[in-house]
Amino acid sequence: MFVARTIAADHKDLIHDVSYDFHGRRMATCSSDQSVKVWDKGEDGQWRCTASWKTHSGSVWRVTWAHPEFGQVLASCSFDRTAAVWEEIVGESNDKQRGLSHWIKRTTLVDSRTSVTDVKFAPKHMGLVLSTCSADGVVRIYEAPDVMNLSQWSLQHEISCKISCSCLSWNPSSSRAHPPMIAVGSDDSVTYCGKVQIYEYNENTRKYAKVETLMTVTDPVHDVAFSPNLGRSFHVLAIATKDVRIFKLVPLRRESSSTSVPTKLEVQVMAQFDHHSSQVWRVSWNITSTLLASSGDDGCVRLWKANYMDNWKCTGILRGDGSPVNGAAAHGTVVGAAGTAVSAAAQQPLVGASAGRYFFPHLEAPRPGSRLGLLLPPPALIEQTCDSESGYTQPAPPRRRHFKANTATLPPEHE
């Protein structure tokens, strides 16, 4: 893995959240500077800021995109006790020429009395549904009944979790067998209780009911993330607490035919990693849930992967290199050095080290004289390159393998 690109976000304060849109061509950033910025990826792969506006009167904790079926819609939540829904409108032509777009506020959700800590859109099969959770311990679920009129949102459900909420995650499964499900985490550090609650929608009562509290998670929880379902009957939930935990939630068959009783879940721990040795504060799955990423107070992002036998393993670490950021000079060099993929890759040592494998991490860079490293072009080739000041001038190894690419076609099968 390597840094392919640097984007100067240019927020005036700390960035709290970055969110990709569904297709990965746009992203949004939000910050303590109370603003949200929207970025569009150009044909050249460069990110350009196309909108930046003040969204709240407090730190903006999270920003998230609605599914493109609902248009270009963002939601944000803030310390100012509100969440807001934003829609991009097709701007006037001179704006378009300047590469700018217009976002207008469609609604402000003001039901919370405390900081709104997370905001998430529900899976699209449920319609345009938005959920928030707040420090006062309430999860609120809003719906826009008319997707063409985003100024009208009705508060459909208020779930009292009785404990300060920090994060929430929707179960993305669209299977008919799975009613809407939401996991809520709490970063309360005072009360001794389970810090992750699972709620499920009940068709009959038309309400969300608690189906499970993960009693084994008693430390503050900073993030929860359901994995994509992959057509499985069970659900997988990753939790960021004092460590990274992955739970398997298996819905048990209902004993009676009455559907007013919520589904029972069997809870199993699939994996638990304390490699961060500190508070973990973000967990997130990739598109096909083959990788889980987590970040902790150790200043690392760690990547976790299960192999085909469901053994989990850390397969990569991203860590700041510790170079201090002071002033524009340092900033400039960073951008310059990592501005393009090619030059960034070129800084990497030989073979394999430039692209770490997730499943099996790559080997250390081959030592000088190591053979994988020496499967270099044959000597004849090297002499023909431009003046030999290039990186080829390695000392001749003791046992050089003249690995000459045979340009002839393969020999016929032996007779």
Added chain:
Amino acid sequence: MEEVDVDPAVTPIPGINVARGRLGFVWGPGDILVYESFSPAAAPLGGPFCQDVYAVRKDEDIYSPVLRKLFNESHHIFVGLQKITFDLPSKTKKTQFVSISKNYRSVIRACMEEVQKLAVSTCESSLAAQYGNQVSILLAVELIWNLCEVLFIDAAQAGSLLLHLLDWVRLHKADVDEKAREVLQYESPANHEAFWDVVISFVLQGRMDEARSVLDKQVSQQPAARSIFKLMDSLLMKMPIYNPGSTQTLTEFDVKWRRWHEECNRCLQDGSFASNQHLLTICKILVCDVDTLLEHKELLSTWYHFLVTRLLYSHPTVKPIDLHYYAQASMDMFMDTHSAPEPLDSILMAAFEFDLHQVIKDCSIALNNWWFVAHITDLLDHCKLLQSHNLHFGSNLREFLLLEYASGLFTHHSLWQLAVDYFDHCPEFGRVYLELQIERVPLDTERKALKVLRICEQRQMTEQVRSICKIMAVRALRNNRLGSGLSWTIRAKDAAFATLISERFLQDYCSKGSFSDLDLIDNLGPSMLLSDRLTFLGKYREFHRLYGENRFSEAAKLLLSLMTAKIAPQNFWMTLLTDALPLLEQKEVIFSTEQTHELMNCLEELISVKAVENQDHLMQVTSVTNPTFCHCVPEHLTLCCSRGTAPVACTVRVPDAYKGSIQ
């Protein structure tokens, strides 16, 4: 054997200070964005902090233009392999598998050549180094693949096994040929400093005829030594070579070979070659004198060349099962005590041990892309090798690796199309992976959207089809392209959205007096039935067409039926009634008496409904239609109707309330 297993790779992010920060991140397609951040709970700190967001990419190979060809061509071979049916006789199948394996290898070779050319032609040293890396990786991949082909796919038995191994060594140590050419082109080859190196290299590879022809150059130089050269020539010529196609049994060959070996030994013992140190060396090689062989490490260059040469001159009928013993011994003898085996060595050793799983696993670690492991595992799985090697997870391993490879391809803006076929051939998770990945393909243009759509339609992925069409419809509507929006909506079969767009069409009509996208609306066909409003839109447009073609009575009939059958929304009736006016005013009678009655009923119904609704709403509705005209519509219409139906006493009770509202 040493387990190739290492700590996770650490990727440094420049500009972020570890000690202070928590890193925030987000998954993207093909990369991960990382930024410095703090939790909400942390107190805001002053001082400088990093405001950059870093895109960290995992797989650069996918983006390498030179490897594109490798991905493209191997995709064809892969698809071909999946088509091989199970009912073929095993012998034909094996031939096919071997030929597929060769096809893969020649794709690797072709790619390697290309990269090599690039490495030569580029002047930028960092780029040249990058190409150099790629060449070396491809070389290693081809080497491993070739060995796997010999040992597993072709599964050569005693006798032919060695022949295949010799071919393997010859192919990967082809610099001998170059040197031989150089020597032979020299004005006096026999005096070339590399002369004996070439001869010995040929002998080490068992290329007796070539060795003899080069050796021949020396004879003319040393007439005195003619006899011993002749003796050597006959030894080289006489070496028996196993011929798997002949009637000769392996035992017969073995007997013959032993006789020859004894002859070589005798020549050595009686000092026949004592006068010529070079010929003596060759003779020692022929009797497999290990010390002599090890003196030529430079020429052998690798332990596995050493292994094959040793086998050639000591155990030409080696059985597959005994290979690992010789391999291990050869490696120990060849390698310096202080140098540990490297990944490539471990992988080859695992192959010699017939430990397929280890080969695949080690390759996954050592190589920097999934291309190799995914394709070879798939091929081995087709050969039914993963099962017979009692790996109960055989098919899962294949699928696991194919899914990884294909997912990687999906991050690329055009290679994703290849990935579709790979997912198609993963029975367990291929479908869900494809569903998850394909809906994320950016729909930059209509053309691309159609391409993605076709893939989904072919696979009956109804939800993805619907979603793509809906996204396109929403986008078109946002940009006020109603026609495109409608056609995407129809494909999405989204009734609610069709209603919404139809409304927009009707609104447009009311404000502009004409329809846009006539082609589309005229050719709705059965899709018109998607929503009531769309049906009305289509029918109403049909009315306009009939009217335009002067088919007045048909037009009148249709117009009336739109109201009587309640196809038209009531807020549109006023417009329809207005449209009836010119028909009523024609000289000839178009509306029959009965139809006129019905028309009057419609008017009456509209007025009575409107009367109960509040005034504002009425104004709003009527103002949608032609504002100057509609105010006088009811009375005008009544007048016209009574004119057309003179014999019939006809009155319309216009309620006072309504009268008030329009005055």
